[in-house]
């Protein structure tokens with residue numbers, strides 16, 4: 001069940017003024033973990049608060065933590081968060097509770113802590129945000145029934161969903177080595193595809209796309225051969241990030257039958273730098289996707305009351321586009337998609353339990369992608385393939401430009417906010433990435 005504690009208190013404010021500003025992604029109720037690199041030092045773990053980052057190494061050096069919170073801070077103070085993930089969520093929770101106490105406006109230790117703010121806090125604007133962890137393995141799911149139905153209609157208008165869709169969270173093994181943090185651009189990939197009039201070609205991908213997804217990062221893993229029951233699944237998730245699972249649609253369309261996506265996906269994915277803990281998202285859990293009355297009930301290993309009642313996460317998701325012309329004109333990013341994580345047919349708990357149901361071992365820092373988070377409405381189509389009706393309709397931008405797929409220099413920005421009555425709104429920060437022109441094939 002969702003556990004609330006004083007770190008969720010909506011009345012709690014921080015002495016870090018920017019954390020109380022309306023519209024901030026990082027109020028004191030959020031406290032996400034990430035890895036930052038200051039100009040003059042090594043990459044290390046921190047926790048976001050308003051426009052600043054708590055430097056966990058500095059907090060340790062100042063003796064601010066003890067017991068489990070100190071163990072957690074130690075494990076989170078290196079260049080990757082995998083060690084704190086491996087400790088398990090009770091450790092991260094102890095550190096969150098201590099940080100909330102240290103940062104609160106009316107805390108008993110405020111004077112002492114505020115006096116060391118110049119050492120303890122780093123301005124986010126002054127650092128580079130890095131990959132929060134080493135992603136050992138990445139699995140991409142396909143759990144939006146709306147995304148699956150729209151795409152399926154192109155292949156089979158009568159029967160758009162495959163017979164398994166309502167019985168298993170469909171997924172495939174993605175590529176972890178090419179995941180990069182927000183802000184790192186990718187080159188348009190080269191590949192083999194069917195071009196105009198069905199002529200086979202090798203060259204720059206003509207139908208470059210993004211996918212608006214949410215990623216779940218594994219906390220402690222499971223030993224090989226040991227499944228994870230649904231009731232325990234959430235304890236195995238450390239936190240969540242935004243995830244842009246870039247897609248080369250022409251390469252993907254040609255290669256994917258019968259063994260699934262390969263080079264159309266493995267050239268790169270972008271993740272946001274802050275991991276929003278499951279604990280921070282506790283106030284935003286909500287019922288699972290409401291299935292149609294004649295939809296099949298999942299098999300028992302994928303079904304329990306708690307998952308039905310609060311396995312979903314009420315998270316607003318948006319994608320924005322900035323073209324080179326918009327950038328040159330200093331124009332606002334254009335919102336091209338707005339959806340919600342509640343549109344997923346399967347919860348992250350069900351994805352994780354299904355993933356490990358054959359005994360597959362998950363590791364701390366493994367990434368589960370939700371799949372494209374498209375909803376039922378036109379506005380909630382969460383990739384360009386859907387937005388352009390599979391290359392049939394122009395997408396109009398505010399400056400008069402049009403797109404069906406991404407042009408060179410186009411940048412995609414993903415954002416997420418969790419809002420609910422009675423809770424302080426928290427956000428995910430940005431997941432930003434640009435597609436640069438393809439390089440020519442290397443000469444021997």
Ligand code: MN
Pocket residue numbers: 140141211213245369371372
């Ligand atoms: Mn995907």
